[in-house]
Amino acid sequence: MRKTVLAAALAAVATVASFALPASAAEMKPGTYEIVTRGNNGPLTVTTTLGKHSIENVVVGDNYETDYIALQPMKDVAAKIVADQTLSVDTVSGATRSTTALLRAVGEAVEKAGGDTADFTKDTTPIDPNTLPLSTVETDVVVVGAGGTGMAAAARAAELGAKVVVLEKMGLIGGSSALSGGAIAAAGSKAQARAGIEDSPEAFAQLWLDDQKSSVPGGEDGYPEVERVKALAAESAATVDWLEETVGLRFAKPRPFGFGGPERAHAPAASPVPASGRGSTAGGGAYVISALKKYTDARGVPVRTNTAAYELVTNAAGDVTGVRAHDGKNRYEFKAKAVVLATGGFARNVEMLVERAPQWVTFTDWTASAKGSTGDGLRMALDAGAAEAKDSWMIGLYLVPKYPILASTYTSKDKYKDRVFVNERGERFVDESRPYVTDPAAMQGQVWAIVDGSDPKKTEILKRYLTYDVVVHGETWSELGRRMALTNPSALQKTMDTYNADCEKGRDSVFGKDPAYMKPFTTGPFFAVRVLPGTGGTIGGVVTNERFQVLRPDGSVIKGLYAGGEMANRPFYNRVYTSGTGLAVAYTSGRIAGENAAREQ
Known part of the structure; x- marks a missing residue:
């Protein structure tokens, strides 16, 4: 066991908050309590100092956590516990298990001191948006979700001159794409050409389709949709070329993915190269998101974080004419010619998994999906009359x-x-x-x-x-x-x-x-x-066409509604994943959906 810089960095994090619990709360025995719990990489020691009705200090001691990943998240969570006198603190994506372990240890200390953790848990009653003040905003395109798909859609729509607003329910942008390695599978790109790599979309599509033959049995007939896979592969090079030449992202020399094969992994040049020389490094996806954010900022695209979309607005014909959202204090009705749903999948929604992919429910704690992957977009689309894809699965x-x-x-x-x-x-x-x-x-x-x-x-x-x-x-x-x-x-x-x-x-x-x-x-x-x-997420979502317009069960288009990424990735897989294609689908579908949304009349 080792003492990391976490201990020193966190030692001074917490001071007694300016308020404490009411005297009616369970009284604790004041003192310092050391709890050893299970962290992400091994035993984690947390020392908590308690008053009669307050959490006065939180210090992390001996542990096996990774400094550069867990330091700041644990520092932030420890500070918030003390500042707000609550255990109702959100864990941090990328350091979920480390921050969860910290919260668990502080809770055990409270109980050990004779207290009740319920006294340090805030009321989590859901907000009724209809009780909040209403504001109306007019725009051309609303993108729901600021992950890879959403940011690509916003960038392309803004490039074409559309007035765009991006809504993101979480406090940070990037979603699952930012947590990924960031390597995008593509064939026939200019980056490959510069490196003397001969490749073609046809070869990419064939490998993709061959991979799908190794799917576990029991899947729905018709997946993957061969023509959709070929079309996506044909657009993959255009996507990475666009990210490089228009958005300003610089790619490293293309290399194989972690499992080997052709040199189709287009990883951000700023991301460290793995020791194997293959694939990408965890978190490399943040460089792609950063480039897209810089591009959209330059074009005046507002990204409203902590703003949750909850309902699509439709007219008498069933066309989508906007979206409703709230930030906990105010609600908004965004009127737009088009809405792009880029909310990711439902890997973090146990109820949806039970209904759609029950084989995977017990593994929900072991997903690389962002915490916000709770199926919000799918729910809104179905409420607006969209057709749901059959046979949902996991990546x-x-x-x-x-x-x-x-x-x-x-x-x-x-x-x-x-x-x-x-x-x-x-x-x-x-x-x-x-x-x-x-x-x-x-x-x-x-x-x-x-x-x-x-x-x-x-x-x-x-x-x-x-x-x-x-x-x-x-x-x-x-x-x-x-x-x-x-x-x-x-x-x-x-x-x-x-x-x-x-x-x-x-x-x-x-x-x-x-x-x-x-x-x-x-x-x-x-x-x-x-x-x-x-x-790494879910395979499913709504039914779309090659323009990524959302369809009804009868095959007709829901005018004004588009979807991409995990909201519309079912056509590309049977019941197995192909390396790098998740980001290829995300950024390509986002680019195409954003382009068509901008041209919506």
Whole structure:
């Protein structure tokens, strides 16, 4: 365990607030309380100083959190707890688990002191917008959502001379796109040409469609829509060229994505290059958002943060003529020729997941989606008569451990291609060399990553986390199987004997894995790391045409209404993701929707 700069930085964060709870609140025993809780990367120590009715100080001590990611968010949350005397503080996207752990530790300290956490919880009764003062605003285009799709739509519409307003319910812009690595898949771009990379939209579309053949079974017939995939791939280069030449974003030399393949990953030049030389670095998407914000600022586009859209305005014919929104103090009716819904998906809305993708509900805590991905746009569109796409699914990305540092123990330069994963029966369930294994993993009862003792550094990390549902180990496969509590502990011995023998033969007799990735696991001790499916958002939304106009169930266009990104990404997938295409869909659909919205009559 280490003492990070977090402790020093947070030590002076909190001072006694200028107010305290009423005397009727449960009285606490004044003093200092040290709580050790589970953080994002390991044990997290939080020391809380309490008065009879107040939280006087919050200090983070020993921990395994990542300084550059968790420092400022934890500092802000600690300060707000003390300043407002409340535990009803929003966690921070990108440091959700670290800030949640901080809140949990302070709550435990309150209870330990004899207090009641309910005394430090604000009333969260929803605001009725109809009770707020009304203002009317006239504009040409309203974009709902300031993530990648929304900012691209706003930029393109403003470029064409439209008067644009952007509404964002969160306090910050960027959404899931800002949290992503920022690498956009595209083929035939000028960036590729400069680097001497020969590529074509046709080759991109073919790889995309080939990837979809590895979808888990049970999906709706007709997905992906081949012509929509081809059209999107054909527009991908125009999107990155536009971002570079018009918006002003500079791209690095295109490179392969993390799983390998063609050099189609267009990542921001300002974002650090991963050690593997592939893909992108977490948070690189913020550079794309920053460039779009700078561009829209220069064109006078207002972005109203903390302003939640809640209803589309329609006329007698069912055309969309605007949107209603509020900021908690005032409500607004924006009258416009067109509205672009760019609110993202519903990965953070458990009720919607239960209705649309119940297989994934238990994994909602393991999503990279922004906190605001709660399906607001989908709800508004359906209320306005839109048709919803069939067979919603999730964007399965990676297999994530309970503590992020453990991912390095079962991830190689080839990601998972030379790894082995087993289920609760101790059996392999997938060809690990395929680009994404997350979807089949979500269909299992449990999933474990197998690691042997051949790498001392990995062994050292694993031994620090030996816990029944995190990491278990054994000197033999049979012993490991028992500690994994498999339904048939002896099955693991058979699975690994078969796999190791197949590695010697150079042929995977079970799933036909590429022989280049058949590497044996023979050095004890042996470890199993419990992993869960990590997601990047949802696949679904409303039905749109190639102009990204929203359609009714009868196929007719809802005049004045457009949607893009996760609000309209169902045509592009079956039940598996293709690297980089999420951002390709986001920025391309946003650009096209914004262009057509600006030209709406």
